[in-house]
Amino acid sequence: METGRRPIGWPLLVALTNGRTRIPDHRLAAAVRDQVVLVTGSSYGIGEATAKRLARAGATVLLLARTAGQLETVADEIRAEGGKAFAYPANLADPVSVDEVVAKVLADHGHVDVLVSNAGKSIRRAVADSYQRFHDIERTNAVNYLGPAKLVLALLPSMRERGSGHIVNVSTAGVRTPPMARWSAYLASKSAFDMWLRCVSQEVRGDGVTTSTIYMGLVHTRMSSPTPILNRMPGLSPEQAADQVCTAVAERPHNITPPFVRPADALGNLFRVPTDRLFERYFQLTNRNRKDR
Numbered sequence: 001m002e003t004g005r006r007p008i009g010w011p012l013l014v015a016l017t018n019g020r021t022r023i024p025d026h027r028l029a030a031a032v033r034d035q036v037v038l039v040t041g042s043s044y045g046i047g048e049a050t051a052k053r054l055a056r057a058g059a060t061v062l063l064l065a066r067t068a069g070q071l072e073t074v075a076d077e078i079r080a081e082g083g084k085a086f087a088y089p090a091n092l093a094d095p096v097s098v099d100e101v102v103a104k105v106l107a108d109h110g111h112v113d114v115l116v117s118n119a120g121k122s123i124r125r126a127v128a129d130s131y132q133r134f135h136d137i138e139r140t141n142a143v144n145y146l147g148p149a150k151l152v153l154a155l156l157p158s159m160r161e162r163g164s165g166h167i168v169n170v171s172t173a174g175v176r177t178p179p180m181a182r183w184s185a186y187l188a189s190k191s192a193f194d195m196w197l198r199c200v201s202q203e204v205r206g207d208g209v210t211t212s213t214i215y216m217g218l219v220h221t222r223m224s225s226p227t228p229i230l231n232r233m234p235g236l237s238p239e240q241a242a243d244q245v246c247t248a249v250a251e252r253p254h255n256i257t258p259p260f261v262r263p264a265d266a267l268g269n270l271f272r273v274p275t276d277r278l279f280e281r282y283f284q285l286t287n288r289n290r291k292d293r
């Protein structure tokens with residue numbers, strides 16, 4: 001993704017804001033060799049980069065997204081490097097499609113060791129532009145909350161029966177930082193799945209099923225590129241983001257959180273009203289030429 005020329009010190013700024021964690025290749029290989037890892041949203045971006053690194057480490061990767069041709073291209077690239085990859089086109093927004101793909105995956109591979117719930121849809125739109133767009137809320141919920149929840153429900157029985165499984169949720173730093181204008185549909189749907197999985201996690205841990213949530217900072221992918229301001233901000237490459245996901249797959253931490261998020265989370269909770277007022281002011285300033293917003 002083209003992000004232009006960057007000043008000296010930019011990589012440090014990226015690391016400070018978004019965090020950098022990279023599990024060494026040999027440790028990743030020891031953790032995932034011959035494991036069956038299902039990566040949703042692996043046709044592009046973070047999911048594609050994650051699937052490729054996991055396959056290089058010896059995992060059997062199952063690629064899930066809607067775009068069958070692109071999934072096959074990624075699978076071919078993995079196989080050309082000697083990895084094991086299988087494409088499973090499916091639409092997470094369609095519960096029937098989720099049931100069908102899980103039945104096929106379990107028939108083909110018997111089980112899934114790790115689910116990387118990464119597929120997602122982002123929308124940045126002011127509410128004044130959304131009066132006729134209730135479908136924005138429906139679609140973000142379908143892809144970011146209901147679809148991933150349906151997928152977890154479909155996979156959990158076999159994971160609990162085997163007494164082993166791991167679920168990695170690729171969430172966003174935005175669900176931990178104070179709410180931001182224009183991101184209502186996206187952040188509400190990501191928050192819903194985050195909370196749902198945290199509750200579920202308490203119930204299944206005793207049966208050997210663990211969860212990790214990555215509160216991912218900015219990543220320069222086709223998801224962030226339509227928002228000009230994000231292209232100018234310090235962000236990770238898809239490969240750097242995939243390093244965080246691979247760390248979560250192998251080491252199974254409760255969460256991975258960028259350095260700036262913990263203080264922002266704490267301050268936002270302690271000073272909820274002034275923080276909301278501050279962001280409100282920012283919205284008014286950046287919106288001042290759009291009187292109707």
Ligand SMILES: NC(=O)c1ccc[n+]([C@@H]2O[C@H](COP(=O)([O-])OP(=O)(O)OC[C@H]3O[C@@H](n4cnc5c(N)ncnc54)[C@H](OP(=O)(O)O)[C@@H]3O)[C@@H](O)[C@H]2O)c1
Nearest residue numbers: 041043044045046065066067091092119120172219221223
């Ligand atoms: N980029 C960022 O700055 C950033 C920051 C924090 C968190 N995240 C999270 O990271 C995850 C990956 O984002 P990304 O930046 O890599 O975006 P991306 O490049 O746009 O990739 C999104 C992936 O999700 C798949 N997908 C979308 N709708 C789907 C559906 N209905 N059914 C199945 N698959 C679907 C897409 O494939 P098809 O179109 O082929 O279906 C694609 O593979 C998302 O959950 C996002 O919320 C991103």
